[in-house]
Amino acid sequence: MYKLSGVTKNYHKGRETVAALRGVDLVVEDGEWLAVQGPTGHGKSTLLQILGGLDRPSAGIVEFDGRDLAQLREAEVTNVRARDIGFVFQTFNLIPTLSALENVETALVPLRVSADARRQRATMALEAVGLGDRLPHVPGELSGGQQQRVAIARALVKEPKVLLADEPTGNLDEDTRDEIIGLLETMWRERGLTMVLVTHDSSIARRAQRIGVMKNGRLGFKQSRQGPVVRPAQVQAGPARVPEGTGLEPPDLPSLDELEDSGLPDLEDDGSEPADTVTFD
Numbered sequence: 001m002y003k004l005s006g007v008t009k010n011y012h013k014g015r016e017t018v019a020a021l022r023g024v025d026l027v028v029e030d031g032e033w034l035a036v037q038g039p040t041g042h043g044k045s046t047l048l049q050i051l052g053g054l055d056r057p058s059a060g061i062v063e064f065d066g067r068d069l070a071q072l073r074e075a076e077v078t079n080v081r082a083r084d085i086g087f088v089f090q091t092f093n094l095i096p097t098l099s100a101l102e103n104v105e106t107a108l109v110p111l112r113v114s115a116d117a118r119r120q121r122a123t124m125a126l127e128a129v130g131l132g133d134r135l136p137h138v139p140g141e142l143s144g145g146q147q148q149r150v151a152i153a154r155a156l157v158k159e160p161k162v163l164l165a166d167e168p169t170g171n172l173d174e175d176t177r178d179e180i181i182g183l184l185e186t187m188w189r190e191r192g193l194t195m196v197l198v199t200h201d202s203s204i205a206r207r208a209q210r211i212g213v214m215k216n217g218r219l220g221f222k223q224s225r226q227g228p229v230v231r232p233a234q235v236q237a238g239p240a241r242v243p244e245g246t247g248l249e250p251p252d253l254p255s256l257d258e259l260e261d262s263g264l265p266d267l268e269d270d271g272s273e274p275a276d277t278v279t280f281d
């Protein structure tokens with residue numbers, strides 16, 4: 001489904017450059033469930049945004065279904081996203097003024113589904129997540145777990161190939177968390193989805209087939225429920241730097257001044273530099 005090679009992402013803020021991804025290589029097979037773990041600030045959300053075509057890499061290839069998302073025109077990326085990629089976020093991101101049914105219907109608007117078919121499909125999607133009796137409720141009238149169910153229905157109503165979830169249980173209590181992960185697992189199994197789930201929670205990550213760990217913008221692999229622990233082709237070359245102390249500190253990222261002082265080339269985000277022209281270590 002995905003094949004990423006040498007994906008880097010630099011954010012520029014004033015004179016500072018943040019290297020959020022530092023050369024990620026990753027293959028995600030069709031139908032696989034990959035969990036991505038790692039401390040805050042180490043690039044998990046950035047990776048997910050790039051997988052979802054919500055952001056573009058500074059360098060590298062992001063092959064999705066044989067096409068490089070980094071090279072597609074914006075309108076083409078928007079189409080791929082609307083058709084093939086479902087998102088679930090930590091904060092649900094529902095529209096507060098729309099009912100559950102209308103929130104789910106919004107995913108079908110760009111696909112030019114007729115109003116009748118939209119309502120029918122959205123109703124079925126909400127029934128599938130156990131909310132058939134909550135169609136007219138606005139988000140403010142739903143619990144956190146119910147809101148996340150609406151968001152999952154919205155992500156899946158278009159029958160995407162991929163579901164990308166960024167800390168989907170981060171705002172939920174423990175019982176609700178288990179319910180939501182159980183629901184995602186059921187959807188993944190029954191619908192042949194490919195799923196990438198970002199979480200800092202080990203007990204959730206363990207349920208995936210494979211666990212990736214983001215550290216300092218690099219992706220390594222930890223363990224898997226089935227088969228070998230590590231697939232050599234997908235492990236980063238070179239040692240990953242382990243943060244000191246609690247492991248929760250943000251990565252020690254170089255400022256632009258430091259990069260200039262060290263005689264390394266500028267990090268302009270113009271996509272023209274191949275990924276391996278800049279070394280951070």
Ligand code: ADP
Nearest residue numbers: 011013018020039040041042043044045046047
């Ligand atoms: P995680 O999801 O693992 O917590 P992120 O991918 O959100 O990490 O962030 C990785 C690094 O990139 C952090 O240092 C963060 O501050 C920085 N970053 C993320 N998004 C932006 C942005 N839009 N502009 C500038 N810096 C950003």
Ligand code: MG
Nearest residue numbers: 044045046166
């Ligand atoms: Mg994040």
